[in-house]
Amino acid sequence: MDILPILSTLRRHKLTSWLLILEIALTCAIVCNAVFLIGQRLQRMDMPSGVAEHELLQIQVADVTTPSNPYARLAEDVAVLRQVPGVISVASSNQVPFGSSSSNGNIRLDPAQPERTLFATTYFGENLVPTLGTRLVSGRDLQSDDFVDVETAMKGLGNGDSKSLPHVTLITQTLAERLWPGQNPLGRIIYLTPVVGLRVVGVVDSLVRPNAYDTAKAQYTMVVPLRMGASKDQSYLIRTRPEDRANVLAAALAALKKADPQRVVTTQRSFDEVRRKFFQDDRAMAGMLVGVIAALLTVTALGIVGLASFWVAQRRRTIGVRRALGATRGNILHYFQTENFVLATFGIALGMVLAYGINLFLMSHYELPRLPGVYFPVGAVLLWLIGQVAVLGPALRAAAVPPVVATRSV
Amino acid sequence: MFAYYLDLALRSLRRNKVLTTLMVLALALGIGATITTLTVLKLLSGDPLPQKSAQLFYPQLDPYPKDQPFSRSGKKLPWLMSYIDAMNLLHARKAERQAVMALSQVKLTPQGQGGKPFYADGVLTTSDFFPMFDAPFQYGAGWGSTDDESRAQVVVIAGFLNDKLFGGANSVGRTIRIEDHDFRIIGVLRPWAPQPRFYAVHLGGRDYGKGEAVFMPLQSVRADGMTPNTVMSYGPEHTDMQHLETAQSIWLGLWVQLSSADEAPAYKLFLGNYAQQQVALGRFQLSRVGLWDLMSWLRNEQVVPDDVRLQAGMALGFLLICVVNTVGLLLAKCLRRSREIGVRRALGASRGAIFLQFMVEAGIVGVAGGVLGLGFAELGLWGIRHQPAQYASLAHLDLSMFLFTFVVALVSSLVAGLLPAWRACVVAPAPQLKAS
Numbered sequence: 001m002d003i004l005p006i007l008s009t010l011r012r013h014k015l016t017s018w019l020l021i022l023e024i025a026l027t028c029a030i031v032c033n034a035v036f037l038i039g040q041r042l043q044r045m046d047m048p049s050g051v052a053e054h055e056l057l058q059i060q061v062a063d064v065t066t067p068s069n070p071y072a073r074l075a076e077d078v079a080v081l082r083q084v085p086g087v088i089s090v091a092s093s094n095q096v097p098f099g100s101s102s103s104n105g106n107i108r109l110d111p112a113q114p115e116r117t118l119f120a121t122t123y124f125g126e127n128l129v130p131t132l133g134t135r136l137v138s139g140r141d142l143q144s145d146d147f148v149d150v151e152t153a154m155k156g157l158g159n160g161d162s163k164s165l166p167h168v169t170l171i172t173q174t175l176a177e178r179l180w181p182g183q184n185p186l187g188r189i190i191y192l193t194p195v196v197g198l199r200v201v202g203v204v205d206s207l208v209r210p211n212a213y214d215t216a217k218a219q220y221t222m223v224v225p226l227r228m229g230a231s232k233d234q235s236y237l238i239r240t241r242p243e244d245r246a247n248v249l250a251a252a253l254a255a256l257k258k259a260d261p262q263r264v265v266t267t268q269r270s271f272d273e274v275r276r277k278f279f280q281d282d283r284a285m286a287g288m289l290v291g292v293i294a295a296l297l298t299v300t301a302l303g304i305v306g307l308a309s310f311w312v313a314q315r316r317r318t319i320g321v322r323r324a325l326g327a328t329r330g331n332i333l334h335y336f337q338t339e340n341f342v343l344a345t346f347g348i349a350l351g352m353v354l355a356y357g358i359n360l361f362l363m364s365h366y367e368l369p370r371l372p373g374v375y376f377p378v379g380a381v382l383l384w385l386i387g388q389v390a391v392l393g394p395a396l397r398a399a400a401v402p403p404v405v406a407t408r409s410v
Numbered sequence: 411m412f413a414y415y416l417d418l419a420l421r422s423l424r425r426n427k428v429l430t431t432l433m434v435l436a437l438a439l440g441i442g443a444t445i446t447t448l449t450v451l452k453l454l455s456g457d458p459l460p461q462k463s464a465q466l467f468y469p470q471l472d473p474y475p476k477d478q479p480f481s482r483s484g485k486k487l488p489w490l491m492s493y494i495d496a497m498n499l500l501h502a503r504k505a506e507r508q509a510v511m512a513l514s515q516v517k518l519t520p521q522g523q524g525g526k527p528f529y530a531d532g533v534l535t536t537s538d539f540f541p542m543f544d545a546p547f548q549y550g551a552g553w554g555s556t557d558d559e560s561r562a563q564v565v566v567i568a569g570f571l572n573d574k575l576f577g578g579a580n581s582v583g584r585t586i587r588i589e590d591h592d593f594r595i596i597g598v599l600r601p602w603a604p605q606p607r608f609y610a611v612h613l614g615g616r617d618y619g620k621g622e623a624v625f626m627p628l629q630s631v632r633a634d635g636m637t638p639n640t641v642m643s644y645g646p647e648h649t650d651m652q653h654l655e656t657a658q659s660i661w662l663g664l665w666v667q668l669s670s671a672d673e674a675p676a677y678k679l680f681l682g683n684y685a686q687q688q689v690a691l692g693r694f695q696l697s698r699v700g701l702w703d704l705m706s707w708l709r710n711e712q713v714v715p716d717d718v719r720l721q722a723g724m725a726l727g728f729l730l731i732c733v734v735n736t737v738g739l740l741l742a743k744c745l746r747r748s749r750e751i752g753v754r755r756a757l758g759a760s761r762g763a764i765f766l767q768f769m770v771e772a773g774i775v776g777v778a779g780g781v782l783g784l785g786f787a788e789l790g791l792w793g794i795r796h797q798p799a800q801y802a803s804l805a806h807l808d809l810s811m812f813l814f815t816f817v818v819a820l821v822s823s824l825v826a827g828l829l830p831a832w833r834a835c836v837v838a839p840a841p842q843l844k845a846s
Contacts (some may be wrong), residue, residue, distance in 0.1 A: 015829070019734060019738040021740065022734050026727065030727050032722070065590055102588070114419075114477040114478060131551075264528065280716065288721060292728060295728065302735070303432075306739045306742060307738050307742055310743075310746060311740035313746065
C-alpha cells in the first residue's frame with residue numbers, strides 16, 4: 001500500500017487530522033499511566049504475607065469487667081479454644097499480619113548509636129510460628145521459658161532489673177539480610193532500647209507487618225517473647241483446615257461465650273477478610289482506573305467512527321472514480337485502514353512523550369516509580385487495535401460505494 | 411434572532427442523529443466523571459468550621475532530642491504534645507480559648523438490666539472544647555474548668571448516641587457506664603460532625619465520618635485508667651501507659667482560639683518563649699515551634715487522600731479528551747454544511763451571524779451533555795457511596811455542584827464550538843454556490 005497519496009490527502013484535511021492525532025495522543029498518554037497505576041496496585045495487593053492465610057481465623061473479645069488476672073484469663077481462653085473440634089493450633093498476638101493496628105520499635109545494632117537503624121514491627125505472643133504457619137529457616141522457635149509477662153518486663157524496665165526482660169527474638173529473613181547482609185544472624189543482638197538487647201535465636205521465612213504500607217519495609221518484623229494478658233487489643237489466632245473455617249469460627253465463638261457470657265466479640269473474621277479489608281482501597285482504585293480506561297477508549301473509538309464516517313461521505317465521488325478506474329473493494333478498504341494506522345501512529349508517538357511527561361509529574365507529586373518501558377508498547381498496541389476496530393465500519397461503507405457514483409453529478 | 415438560530419441548530423442536530431448522540435454522550439461522560447470526582451474532592455478539602463476556622467490555631471513544640479528527631483528529615487515538628495507541655499500552655503490562658511484533646515475507643519454499657527456493652531469512639535478533652543468549636547447542644551451544656559480540676563465524672567454525648575440509648579429523650583442527669591465507671595450525662599449535642607475531623611488528625615481517629623459518641627473530661631477519665639489511641643515516645647524507654655502524664659511521650663493535641671488572625675504572631679512569640687524556657691530548664695533541646703491556622707494545618711498534613719486527587723486529575727484529563735472529541739465531530743459536521751453556509755452568506759447573513767448560529771448549536775450540545783452528565787455524576791456518586799471509604803456516606807451532589815455542572819458543560823461545549831464556528835464563518839460563499 002502506498003503511503004504517499006494518503007499523506008497528501010491528510011495534508012488537505014490538516015485540522016481534522018490534527019484533532020484526531022491529538023485525541024489519540026491524549027488517550028494514549030492517560031491509558032499508559034493508568035495501566036501502570038493498575039499494575040502497581042495489583043502488585044501491592046499480591047504482597048506475600050508468609051502465613052497460611054486460607055487456614056487462619058482471628059477473634060478479638062472484650063471483657064465487660066477487667067479480669068483480675070489477665071494472664072490466667074488468656075491461658076484459659078487459649079485452652080478453651082484448643083478444645084474446639086477442628087482446631088489445629090491456637091495462638092494469641094498483640095497484632096496480626098495486614099491488621100493495620102500495630103506495635104513498632106526503633107531498633108539499633110549498638111545501644112550507643114544515636115540514630116535508629118530502622119523501624120521494625122514487634123509481634124508479642126506465644127505459639128505464633130506454628131499457628132501462623134510461617135517456616136523456620138534457621139535456629140529455633142521461641143520456647144515457653146523465653147517468655148516474660150509484659151507487666152514484669154515493664155517493672156524491670158523501671159527498676160533496671162535486666163533479669164525480668166525478654167532476651168531473645170525471632171526475625172524474618174528480609175530483616176536479617178538488611179541488618180547483616182550475607183552473614184549468619186543467629187546469636188547477634190538487636191537493641192529495642194539501650195537496656196533491652198535481644199539475641200536472634202531463629203529466622204523465619206517471611207512474616208508481613210500489620211502496617212505494610214511500604215512494600216520495601218513490609219518484612220521488617222520481629223517476634224518478641226512477651227506474654228500479654230487478655231484485653232480488647234489482643235487477638236486469638238486459630239489455625240484450621242480451609243473447609244472447616246466457618247464451622248470452627250462459630251464453635252470457637254460459642255465456646256468463648258460459654259466461658260464468659262458477658263463478654264463482647266469485637267472482631268471475628270477469616271484471614272481472607274483481613275487481606276481483603278487491608279487492600280480495599282487499592283482494589284477500589286484499580287477498579288476505578290479500569291473504568292476510566294474503558295470510558296476513554298470508548299470515547300476515542302466513537303470519535304474515530306465519527307470523523308471517518310465524515311471523510312467517507314465527503315469522498316464518495318473520489319471513491320467512485322477510483323473504483324471506476326479499476327480499484328477493487330479491497331483497495332478502498334485498505335486505504336482507509338492504512339490512513340487510520342498512519343494517524344494512530346502519529347498520535348501514539350506524540351502520546352508517548354505526553355505519557356512520559358505525566359509520569360514525571362506524578363513522580364514529583366506522589367510516591368510513584370518511573371514508568372517502565374514495557375507500558376509504552378502496551379498503550380501503542382491498544383490504540384492501534386481500537387483505531388482499526390473503529391475505522392472498520394466506515395471503511396466497509398466506503399468499500400461498498402459503487403463505481404457508478406463517479407458518473408453522477410452530485 | 412436567537413430563536414431562529416435555536417431552530418436552525420435543532421434542525422441540524424436532528425438531521426444527523428447518530429453524530430449528535432455521539433457528541434452528547436462523549437461530553438456527558440466527561441462531565442459526569444469530572445463532577446463526581448470534584449464533588450468528592452470539594453467534600454474532602456472543605457472548611458470544617460467556616461465561621462470559626464480563621465480564628466483556630468494548632469501550636470506545635472519539639473521535645474525530641476536533637477540527634478533523634480521526630481521525622482527522618484528532622485524538618486517536621488512533632489504532631490502531638492506531651493501532657494506537661496499541653497497543660498502548661500492550657501493553664502497559661504494566653505489565647506481566648508484553649509482545649510487539649512485525645513481520642514480513645516471506649517466500652518459503653520447502657521444502664522439497666524441486660525444492657526449489652528459496645529465500643530464507641532470517645533473524645534477526652536477539656537472544658538473549652540464545646541464553645542471553641544461551636545458544638546451545638548440539644549439538651550444541657552458542657553462542663554466547666556472546675557469540673558476538669560475536680561475530676562468530675564460527667565459526660566457529653568452525641569445526638570446519635572442519645573437516639574440509640576434514650577430514644578432521643580432528654581437524658582441529662584441520667585447515668586451511663588463507660589469502661590466500668592459511672593458517668594453522669596450533662597449535655598446532649600445536636601448532630602455535629604465537622605468534615606474533615608480536623609481535631610482528630612494524628613489522634614488515631616477517622617478523618618471523615620459521623621463523629622464521636624462521647625466527650626469526657628480528660629483528667630477524669632485518665633484517673634479512671636482509660637488510654638488514648640495514639641502515643642508516641644520520644645525518650646529511650648518504652649511508654650508506661652499508666653503513667654502517661656509524666657512519661658516522655660506525646661499523645662495530646664492542643665487547639666487555641668485567638669480573637670483574630672492578627673494575634674497569631676503574638677501567640678507564636680509566647681510559644682517561642684515557652685520553648686526557650688524549657689530549653690533553659692533542660693527539658694527540651696530544640697526551641698523551634700509551629701503555629702498553624704486550621705486550613706493550613708489540614709493542607710500541610712495532606713488530609714485529603716492522594717487517590718482522590720489523582721482521580722480528580724484523571725477525570726479532568728478525560729474531560730479534555732471529550733472536548734477534543736467534540737471539536738472534531740462539530741468540525742466534521744460544519745465542513746459538511748459548507749454549501750448551506752454559502753447559501754446563507756449569499757442571502758445576506760453576516761459572518762457574525764454564521765458564527766453565532768454554530769455557537770448556539772455547540773451550546774445546545776453542551777446543555778444536553780450537562781443534563782446527561784448530571785445523571786452520570788449521580789450514578790458515579792452512588793457508586794462512591796457503596797465504596798468502603800470513610801467518606802463514602804457523605805458523597806452527595808449539593809446545589810453549588812449542581813449549578814457548576816452546567817457551567818462546566820456550557821464552557822466546555824462553547825470552547826469546543828469555537829474552532830468549528832470560526833471555520834464556518836470564514837467559508838467563502840461564491841465557490842460553494844458554483845460547485846453545485
